[in-house]
Amino acid sequence: MTETRTLSLAEIEDLSFRALVAAGTSEENARPLAVATAATEADGVASHGLAYIPIYCEHVQCGKVDGQAKPALETPRPGVVRVDAATGFAHSAIDLGFDTLIPAAREQGIAALAITNSYNCGVLGYHTYRLAQAGLVGLGFTNAPASIAPSGGSKPVIGTNPFSIAAPGADGQPALLIDQSASTIAKSEVMKHAREGKAIPVGWALDSDGNPTTDPNVGLKGSMAPSGGYKGVGVALLTEIMAAALTGATLGLHASPFSGTVGGPPKTGQFFIAIDPASTSNGLFSTGMADLVEAIRVQEGAHLPGDGRLSKRLKAHQEGVAVNSATLAKIEGILANANQA
C-alpha cells in the first residue's frame, strides 16, 4: 500500500508554489503552475499533479525550462493571439494568452491562441476546461517528442499528441470534457512497466521494426502503438499540424525529451481554439448539449467523458486530496535544501 497524507487544495497550491520558487522560478511563472497542480490533484490525475513538481524544479535547474522567462504576446489578426513562451513554462504563456483569447472569441465568434517555444503543458483538459468555464467551446492541441510511427512505417515521427475539447455546461462546469492522447496507452505506463520489470500487453508498443512487443524496453526503443491503428496516427498528425506546424513550434521529430535533463528546452507548441456557441448555433447549443449528455447518462454503465474528473473535483474541494507521502518528502527536501542555501 502507498502511504498518503491528505492535503487541502490550498496546501497543494502553496507547497507547489514554494518549491517552484525555491528552484528558481519567478513568482509570476510559479503561480499558474501551482494553481494547475492543485486542480490536477483535485481531478484525480495524480500522475500529472504534485508528482511533477520535483521534475519541474529539476528542469528549471538544468535549463530545460527557463523559470524566469517572460512570455511575449502579440495579436497579428483580430482572431489570432500569438504567445512566445520564451522556453518558459507553458502555463504562464497560456494564462497570458487566455486573457486576450477569451474576449477575442466573444467578439469575433471564434479566436485562436498559438503558443510557440513552449514546454509540456501538463493536463491539456485543464486548459480547455477554463475556456468552457468562460462559456466557450474550447479545443486544445499540444505536441510532444516523437514516439508514434506513421502507418506502414516504423520510425517515430509524431508524439502521443493529445487533443481536448471542453463544452460549456449550465453551472460553470463543462457539460462534457474530452482529453485523450493518440496512443493506445500513455508512454509513462510503458516506462513504469520497464522500471518494474513487467511485460506489457500486446497492442501497447511496437519494436523498432514496427512489430508488436511485450517487452517494455524494446517498445521504448521502438514506438508507441497508435489507438485504432492508422486512425490514431491521423489524430496524432491532426495535433502535430495544429500544435507545431501552425504555431511554428518545434516538431515532435526534433523536440528534446520532456523527461530527463538532457537536450535543453523542447520548444514544442500548443494551439487553442475558443468558440462562442451563441454566435454559431442560433441559441440552440445548450439544448443540444444537454440532450446529448442525457442520452449517455441514461444508459446504465455508460461513460460520459469528463464525469469522472468532475465528481473527484467536487469531492476534493470538500475533503482535500490524499497525496503520495514519498512525493511530499521529495518536495519538502527541495524546500529544505533551498532554506539551507
Add this chain to the structure above:
Amino acid sequence: MTETRTLSLAEIEDLSFRALVAAGTSEENARPLAVATAATEADGVASHGLAYIPIYCEHVQCGKVDGQAKPALETPRPGVVRVDAATGFAHSAIDLGFDTLIPAAREQGIAALAITNSYNCGVLGYHTYRLAQAGLVGLGFTNAPASIAPSGGSKPVIGTNPFSIAAPGADGQPALLIDQSASTIAKSEVMKHAREGKAIPVGWALDSDGNPTTDPNVGLKGSMAPSGGYKGVGVALLTEIMAAALTGATLGLHASPFSGTVGGPPKTGQFFIAIDPASTSNGLFSTGMADLVEAIRVQEGAHLPGDGRLSKRLKAHQEGVAVNSATLAKIEGILANANQA
C-alpha cells in the same frame, strides 16, 4: 469482374448534373454536387461518386432533400458564417459559405462556418481540400444518424462522424489531407456484407447488448464499433459537438437515416474552421509541414494520409476514370425517364 466504362471528368460532371436536374434539382444546387461527384471519382472514392447520384435523385423525389432549396447566409460575428441549408443539398450550402469563410479567415486569421438543416456532405475531405487550395488550414466536421454507442453503453448515440484536416502545400495541392470516420470500418461495408450474406470480422460491429458480433444483420441492429474503443467514441463526440451542437443542427440521436426514403430530411450539420497559417506561425508553417511530410515519405512503406487520393487525382485528369457500367445504366435510366415525361 465488374464491367466498367471510362469517362472523362467533364463527362462525369455533365452526367451527374443532368441526372440531378432531371430529378428536380435546381441548376444552382446541381452544379456543386456534380463538380464534387467528378472530383470524388477522380480521387478514387467510387463509393461516394457516381454511385450516389441515383440515391440523390431518389432523395429529391421523395423529399428527403429539397432540390430547389435556397441556402441562406448570415455573418453574426466577424469570424463566424452561418448557413441554413434549408433541407437542401449540403454542397451548395458549403459553396455559399466558403465564399464568405475564405476571405474572413484571411482577414481575421481564423473563421468558422456553421451549417444547419443540412444533408450528407459526401466526402468531407473534398471540402477541406478546397480550403487548403485557398492556402488555409481547413478543419471539417459532419455528423450522421446515431450508430456508435457511448463507452460502457450499448445504445447508439452518435454517428460514425468523420473529421478532416487539410494542410496547404506548395503547388495548390494539400501537403497532407486526413479524412477519417470514428468507427473501425464504414457502415456501408457492414451493409454490403449483409447484402452478400457474408460474416463480418470481429471488431467491426457490436450487437444490441454491446457484445462483438460477426453477423452483419445483428451488427446493423446493434452499433458500429468505435475505432480504438473509447477513444473512437471521443472522436465521434468531438465531431457531434462541432457539427451538431455548435451549429444547432439535429443530433445524430434524432436524425432520420441518410439511406432509404423514409423519415424526411435528416437536418444534420457541418462545421468548418479555416485558419491562415501566415497569421499564426510567424511564417514557419510551410517549412514545418514540409519537414513533417518528408519524415513520413522517406520511410519505406509508410503511408502519408492524402497521398493515395492525390496520385489517383493526377492520373484521372489525364486518363479519365473507369466507372461501373451498372451505375451508368441506372443514371442513364433516370435521364431516359425524364425525357419521356
